[in-house]
Amino acid sequence: MASEEELFASVDALLAAEPELPLPAERARLREAAGITQARLAKALDTTPQSVKNWENGRSEPRPPRLGAYQRLLNGWAAKYPAHGTPAAQAPTPAPTPAVTEQSQVPRTFTPAASDAPTTTSGEASAAPAPATVAPEQPARPATSRRPAVRKATAPPADPRFPHGPLAVLDGDGCAYGIDGIVLDCPATTVVELVEWTLRESGLGAAKLNRYGKDSDPLIVLSAAAAVRLGLPERLEGHEQRRSLRLPEDHLVVKQVVKAKWQLTQRGFGPWARIYRKAQGRERQCVQLAILSWDALDERSWPGVAEMEPADIARVLGVYAQRVITPRGSTAVSGLELMTAMRPPTKPERDGESGNWVSGHNAGSLGTEPMDPAPPEATAEHPVVVQSGWSGGFLNEEAYQWVRDVDTLSDQECLLPFAVGLDLNTAFLAAAARLTVGLSAPDHFHGPQFNPKIPGSWLVDLSHIELDPRLPSPFTPDGTRPTGPAWYQTHTVAYAQELGHNVQPLEAYLRRETGAYLDPWHDRLKTAYVDTLADLGVTKDLTDAEFLAAMEQHKHADPAMAAVLAAVKATVKGGVGKLRERPQGRSYRQGERWPALERPTWRPDIRAAVISKARINMHRKLNNMAKMTGLFPLAVLSDCVVYPSPGASPLDFLPYAASGKPQPGGFRLGPTPGLAKLEGVQEMLWAIDLMEKGLNPARHIKGGDAVLDDGE
Known part of the structure; x- marks a missing residue:
């Protein structure tokens, strides 16, 4: 008692x-x-x-x-x-209200569009929404301030440590807009105050994606007005590329940050600024800032988002954060960070002698230390190449850029009225599925026997293989026949075997430890892609005709979700590209190490494996289409292929069985990675005109005649 x-x-x-x-x-x-x-x-x-x-x-x-x-x-x-x-x-007794959080932040729903929001006028009381996150039956936030959204309600955060979600968009009036329509009152008037409010009071953040990983740091996105309110310039001025611009070290805001014992990362105070203190115990002290008016959100990856209302920006970024990862920079950076978040390099384990918990290697990950590539996997400026004097050639595993020789066109093909472009959904993501890659350092072998199960780089002569000239060669990005021995990734050599040809490697750089490193990365991004398409009305249960109709309208159904979809696709391509990030800046000298080399995820061999498999997947479909239908492509550009067609729809030339089901092995329409969608339709004469000028119809099939003056 x-x-x-x-x-x-x-x-x-x-x-x-x-x-x-x-x-x-x-x-x-x-x-x-x-x-x-x-x-x-x-x-x-x-x-x-x-x-x-x-x-x-x-x-x-x-x-x-x-x-x-x-x-x-x-x-x-x-x-x-x-x-x-x-x-x-x-005085009237107030009705019971939910308990105030320890941060004194009680979020309120914000669901009506700007034009429908209740306003307080003389003699009229405001509406009183309940102090809770949006329930499924409540109206959804608009996609923009002018267009209502059609969407599923986002599930509330599962981790009680972060009741207000992963991020917020701060406007100039101190309102911080979060996910599910919540709005927090942020009193900060300096960057230092903002950082401390975010960590102590905001309730923002996201739980780790893997049991051995780290929680995502909270993200605060600043509007132009919020930036000015905090003492930052509305725009960063300079002659350099926008992404490389930074506040000078003597700027008042930078001085305030340093004086308050906070630190900035080496990239300084730029469009994506990370402000932190060293972790105390297991608690991280780090806040990410993204400044909209400094071009933090690239229009190519986030179309139209920077111009949206703050609540809509929070919705777009919040859905991306919940389905992919809290943005940490460009979509390319986020794609790379997602790989590490899904496969953390370390895990806790007991020390055999002392019995204490220590940091151990997490099997299947890339580890914590950077790894030099084999010389043929590197780039010409890499120290491994320059210091060794390597002159034995390099891997050239790139996506297709091929245009068919006009002389191989038949009269029947030329008389077909249309050129129809098909685009494979996230082809690189499809190639990453169940992809075995090397996890250890490469070992050098002379005269090895080829094994398609071992990832690596093989020096082999494939020039003797003769294929139909109406198809691109599967062994080179430009589709031309190899002229002698060259370095190839395992998937390319294995495909030569699949086509029935003998391969005898001269040399190889192979890795003994292997694993499907990208599998969890692939699974999360695939789910994000499919779920976002479904929010736009494009679902797996549609017929092919219904799918084409839905894809024609999907970007207009909800601009916010269309922006999320674009960001997911950019995350895939950018993340794969970051695996072989090249040096930047005019001051770089060949043979010097550059910052990207210091991370374990600088792995050009993994990039080569993804692209090789994607290109081989494309050629396999092209080959099967020729066998099943007698049709040959006009051009290929990465994941886009153009076919001559008797009609203006893919349904007019894709192979179907008598039952109406698509024939396996060829191109199939659908909303999942690796399946195809319509890229564009033009007249056949338009395509032939481009081909005669040496231009690629696959590059321009979406844009029409306006591109004829656009050289390649």
Whole structure:
């Protein structure tokens, strides 16, 4: 039984608790009954009219010291202006409200479009949404401030440590817009205050994606107005590439950050700034900032997002964060970070001698130390190449850029009316599925016997293999026949065997330890891609005709989700590209190491494996199509192929069985990675004209005649 002293302590704690306020609608009623405007009240409480508006419509809650003053004012008004049926001498008892979080941040839903949002006018009380995240039955946020969204409700965060989701978009009035329509009141007026508010009060962050990984640091996205409010320039000026621009070290904001004992990463204070202190125990102290007006969101990866309203930006980035990863820079950077997050390099394990927990290698990962490639896997400027004087050639595993020789076109093909382009959905992602790659350092072998199960680089002569000239060679990116011995990745050599040809490697660089490193990366991105397409009305259960119709309209169904889809696709391509990031900057000298080489994920051999498999997958389909239909492509560009067609639809030339089902082995329409969609349709004469000029119809099939002057 508790002692009297313990009971008194409990009662004192209740007395010291923050006062509960009336419901938002009652706050507005009391202010209007007193004849006080929101602006006048804001001035009295030393805050902004927008904050008062947020308190009265339930988007945010006041925080100390304003909370106590506001409570006192409302109590006084309640005694003077009681609600209908309440005695004047007694203030109305406020209805119970959910407990205030320890950060004093009670999120409120924000669901109506800007044009539909309730406003407070004289004699009219504001609506009072419940202080909780959006429930499935509530109306969805608009895709933009002008177009309503059609979407599934996003599931609430599963981790109680991060009740408000992974990120927020901060506007100039101090409103921080999070996922599911919540809005938090952020009082920060400096970057240092913003960092401390984010870590201590915001409730932002995301749980780790793997049991051995790390939690994602909270992301704060700054609008132009928010940047200015925090003392940052609205734009970064300079003659360098935008992505390389940084605040100078003597800028006031940088000085404030350093003075407060915070640190910036080596990339400094740029469009994506990471501000941190060394971790204390297991708690990370790090906040990521993204500044919209500094071009943090590339239009190619995030189409239209930077111009959206803050709540819509939060929705786009929030869905991406929940389905992929909290953005950490460009989509390419995020794609690479996702690989590490899904396959962390270390895990805790017991030390055999002391019995203490130590950091051990996580099987199937790339480890913690960078690894030099074999010379043929490197680039010409790499130290391994320059210091060894290597002159034995390099892997040339790149995506297709091939145009068929016009002289191989038959009269029947030339008389077909249309050229139809097919695009494979996230072809690199499809190639990453169940892809075995090397995990250890390469070993050098002379005269090895080829083994298609061992990932590596093989020096072999494939020039004797003769194939149909109406198809590109599977062994070179430009589709031309090899002229002698060259270095190839395992998948390319294995395909030569699959076609029935003998291969006798001269040399090889092979890796003894192997694994499907990219599998969890592939699985998460595939799910994100398919789920986002489904949000846009493109689902797996559609017929091919329905699929084509849905794809024609999907970008207009919900611009916000269309932007998420574009970001997912850019994450795939960018992440694969980052595996062989080249040196940047005019000051670089050949043979010097560059920063990317210091990370374990600089693995050009893994990039080569993905691209080799994707190109071989494309050629296998081209070959099967020729066998099944007698059709040959006009051009191929990476994951896009153009065919001559009797009609303006892929349905006019794709192979189907008598049952109506697609024939296996060829191109198939559908919404999953590796299946095809319509890229574009043009007249056959248009395609032939481009081919005669040496241009690639697959590059321009989407754009029409306007591209004829665009040289390649």
